[in-house]
Amino acid sequence: MVLGAGLLLAVLLLVGLGSLIVRAVKKSKQASALETSAATAVATLSAVTDAPLPTALPTPEPTLVPATPAPAIQAEWYEARTAQLYKNLTTYGNYRDAADVYLALEGMQIDPKGKMLAITFDDGPYPPITGQILDVLEANHARATFFVKGAYIDANQDLIRRELGLGCEIGNHTMNHEDLEKLSPEERRASVGGVNDKLYQLFGYRIHLLRPPYIKYGDKGTDTRNDIVAMAKAYELAIVNHTRSSHDSHDDYTAQMMIDRTLAEKDELGRGLNGSILLFHDKYAKTVEAMKVIIPALQQRGYQLVTVSELLRCSKEGLNWGWIYSKAD
Numbered sequence: 663m664v665l666g667a668g669l670l671l672a673v674l675l676l677v678g679l680g681s682l683i684v685r686a687v688k689k690s691k692q693a694s695a696l697e698t699s700a701a702t703a704v705a706t707l708s709a710v711t712d713a714p715l716p717t718a719l720p721t722p723e724p725t726l727v728p729a730t731p732a733p734a735i736q737a738e739w740y741e742a743r744t745a746q747l748y749k750n751l752t753t754y755g756n757y758r759d760a761a762d763v764y765l766a767l768e769g770m771q772i773d774p775k776g777k778m779l780a781i782t783f784d785d786g787p788y789p790p791i792t793g794q795i796l797d798v799l800e801a802n803h804a805r806a807t808f809f810v811k812g813a814y815i816d817a818n819q820d821l822i823r824r825e826l827g828l829g830c831e832i833g834n835h836t837m838n839h840e841d842l843e844k845l846s847p848e849e850r851r852a853s854v855g856g857v858n859d860k861l862y863q864l865f866g867y868r869i870h871l872l873r874p875p876y877i878k879y880g881d882k883g884t885d886t887r888n889d890i891v892a893m894a895k896a897y898e899l900a901i902v903n904h905t906r907s908s909h910d911s912h913d914d915y916t917a918q919m920m921i922d923r924t925l926a927e928k929d930e931l932g933r934g935l936n937g938s939i940l941l942f943h944d945k946y947a948k949t950v951e952a953m954k955v956i957i958p959a960l961q962q963r964g965y966q967l968v969t970v971s972e973l974l975r976c977s978k979e980g981l982n983w984g985w986i987y988s989k990a991d
């Protein structure tokens with residue numbers, strides 16, 4: 663009986679203490695509400711990114727990470743994305759003061775119902791081409807997604823910093839441009855997980871997109887495909903194919919041919935530009951020349967040049983780990 667009363671008293675004390683803490687937290691929340699929402703969002707973000715580094719990547723367990731349906735752009739994701747952009751701009755961006763950062767952020771706001779597409783570059787960072795492409799993006803306040811090769815990261819950290827500082831997205835293109843179909847499940851995880859770990863360790867950045875080299879991820883129904891999809895789910899990656907290839911890797915394809923092909927309203931399959939994912943490589947001089955025409959031309963036609971994650975988040979299907987995308991639907 664005495665023990666029961668003692669327990670009850672302890673519980674009451676704990677509840678009282680709890681409500682005091684809640685009130686204190688509420689008060690501090692009200693105070694912080696006076697600050698800018700971006701600053702608040704950054705605080706939320708750093709709480710997430712300050713989490714201790716995982717010692718090892720999780721073993722793929724597809725059932726642990728169910729695909730999350732995202733019918734439209736989610737408010738909480740949008741807030742987190744703004745926080746991520748704010749962090750990248752302040753950490754890696756070349757801005758003089760906070761006002762510049764807010765101006766840049768404003769320019770990155772997306773109209774989720776507006777026309778948009780995603781320009782992507784594979785195989786970099788590759789100096790001096792990557793820097794020249796970033797010059798074009800910066801001059802036009804445009805963003806793109808860079809699917810980087812892990813082996814190139816260490817020597818080109820300044821380029822990755824600049825990509826992040828311009829609000830671009832970084833995707834995974836494996837460690838050494840391996841054909842994932844030819845690797846064992848363990849080798850696949852070392853190659854893909856290695857790039858994720860590198861970006862997180864160097865920049866505190868979490869990659870959520872995988873573009874398998876040669877767009878090879880196993881035929882439907884095969885063990886290879888099932889394993890690659892299971893790995894993507896476990897690593898929280900969406901697999902990104904493309905809608906249109908610029909053919910910049912073809913020797914006989916000129917900058918003008920790339921421009922004409924990219925700017926055509928319809929592709930060979932009759933698909934329009936809206937919602938498309940365009941494939942380029944940041945390793946050819948002609949790609950830089952083509953970009954100088956393509957980027958302003960697309961903007962003039964009203965297309966928002968967004969990253970792949972943004973494009974997919976704004977689509978009906980949303981961004982789902984382990985899904986394979988060639989277009990936003």
Ligand SMILES: [Zn+2]
Pocket residue numbers: 784785835839875876
């Ligand atoms: Zn490639």
